[in-house]
Amino acid sequence: MGSTLKELSKSLGLSTSTVSRALSGREFKRGTTRAQAERIMAQATQLGYEPNGLARSLKTKRRQVVGLIIPDIKNDYYAAAATLVQTTLGEAGYQVILCVTNDDPEAEAAQRRLLREERVAGMVVVPSPHQRNGRVQENALRSSTPIIELVRRSRDSSTDAVLIDDVDAGWQGTRHLLDLGHRRIAVLTGPRSVSTSRLRLNGYCDALASAGIAVDESLIHAGPYRRDAALRATLTLLARDDRPTALIATSNELVVGALQAIMQSNVRVPDELSFVGFGNADWFTLLRPALTTVALPIENMAIVAAHQLLTRIRLADSPGVPTTKTPVVSRYQAHLIVRDSTRQLEMS
Amino acid sequence: MGSTLKELSKSLGLSTSTVSRALSGREFKRGTTRAQAERIMAQATQLGYEPNGLARSLKTKRRQVVGLIIPDIKNDYYAAAATLVQTTLGEAGYQVILCVTNDDPEAEAAQRRLLREERVAGMVVVPSPHQRNGRVQENALRSSTPIIELVRRSRDSSTDAVLIDDVDAGWQGTRHLLDLGHRRIAVLTGPRSVSTSRLRLNGYCDALASAGIAVDESLIHAGPYRRDAALRATLTLLARDDRPTALIATSNELVVGALQAIMQSNVRVPDELSFVGFGNADWFTLLRPALTTVALPIENMAIVAAHQLLTRIRLADSPGVPTTKTPVVSRYQAHLIVRDSTRQLEMS
């Protein structure tokens, strides 16, 4: 335990230089040096020597660690993202420091700073909602750590981003319900300070407009991404005299809350209410009725984000290249999966 | 970007010692030095100085980073564990490096080594299944990094462990079905090389024995913790002429696979088959029928494990204390939640 290069070298009667080189593995040209290298490695395992990664990174300025900042790991959606980011980066030899924000901007700022102090090679981040008076993080801006934003885009961001075509996603879910004859369509979204919420809501409004329907603000609930909030909002919605005939929940957590409320209210889906979810957790198909949903290609996106980060890291490492500061932003298409929770509205 | 203590000091006309001390914040006895300290800090933010955590840790030998090794982050059960470990350790000022093994012992060994090279202050690990010829990891043994095992216990382990009373958990689920009059009870477990699988199965066998029922090996499926395996096994079980009247799935992933098979087979629960799950994912109550399940206190356990790790870390830091090598092992009780997926067996 705790043996160092110096101790190892002394026990071998060699210099740290030689031992270091042998251990690095580019040292076996001749038969005689090859034997030497093997002797060194044997002694290393004998002493239980394990190099100090901190010292190495300090010296080489190369770091095989990246940060991942997400709002919530229990959420199936982000759990899927984390898995793929972790796996993809892991295959490239990187370790991942996981940070969970709970959508708290201050927590996120602290975590970003900590990751920078850890000198991570880069970060994948799902940004939290903005604060009211969003003073720009100066250090963050000046920092050269490559960052890829995933799913959500922070205001004034100048980094790469891998996003969903949120407007279209909102449109698709709404359009499906309109096509089934629904007119009073309620929607649950996150706070308007989050890009995805705003844009999905835009899609919803666009779809209504395209059908010549005026937006009824009372059918829109924009709250935090928490199931309890969604539960309460849905309960209220369902208790109205002029109850909507359809409901869209635009994120995983909102789906859970909405479904809980629907069960509590004993409202029958799809007979009394058509329901459209977002995302595509495994258990969606285990429900009866199975959920109609706007599926989001999160796993793909996570892989893309990881690769893009890798690219940025390599770019930042190669000295010659004048780091292109043009952010690369891509948007991936959602697609509707029609199952059993939506149906044609019966004319009454 | 990238400014160092030295640069900062030079720009202030001070020594690095003074600046370092001022930044560390124990430097404001007098009014005059207090002003000095503030001037230093102002300049630090001005230059966007952020200390290099690697250099600091190398020097101080203190590390505010721990490792977390789990089999699968998409699994609700481990996602819950990860969340609580992350949060608890985060509150104590630690960052968490997340490693996912997919139950591959070689991946786990590599990850442990990497974490040791990162000189993490400690680890929480859910061990993978053993390999056939389990050669002991010598370095791991010699290493002094504090480790807490969570949920599963590795063979010959000499570390602390926070576990479930698995025998009792298996007993409870089985006993419930026996009390309802079931005699042909099938069970899905993980590989026998995992402690939880073995012990839960023991509980199952004990319960059968207590009811004077001989164990029928053909009703036991011990496979990998993967839903596709569980799906196939369940399909086979349900296609038998002497189909069991009850089924227990002893982990989250096995529950998902079993339910998929049940739906495919059009077997009605609980009329034709009583079903007992394990764990308590949120969506269990969203199903119809809602799932009867053996709930496991994973969130509590994750918190306990995190605290226990913190304790071990502090112990390892205090030099005087002769590190007690007696492992502390605790087991937490599962508790049965009866919902609608189990019912009295009708005598025919």
Add this chain to the structure above:
DNA sequence: CTGAAAGCGCTTACAG
């Protein structure tokens, strides 16, 4: 209170 100096554990030109 301040600064010069040593050292944490590595890697890597640079001579030999």
Add this chain to the structure above:
DNA sequence: CTGAAAGCGCTTACAG
């Protein structure tokens, strides 16, 4: 091919 030496960016006794 090998070793002595410098240095990555900090912190912390040690004198002054």
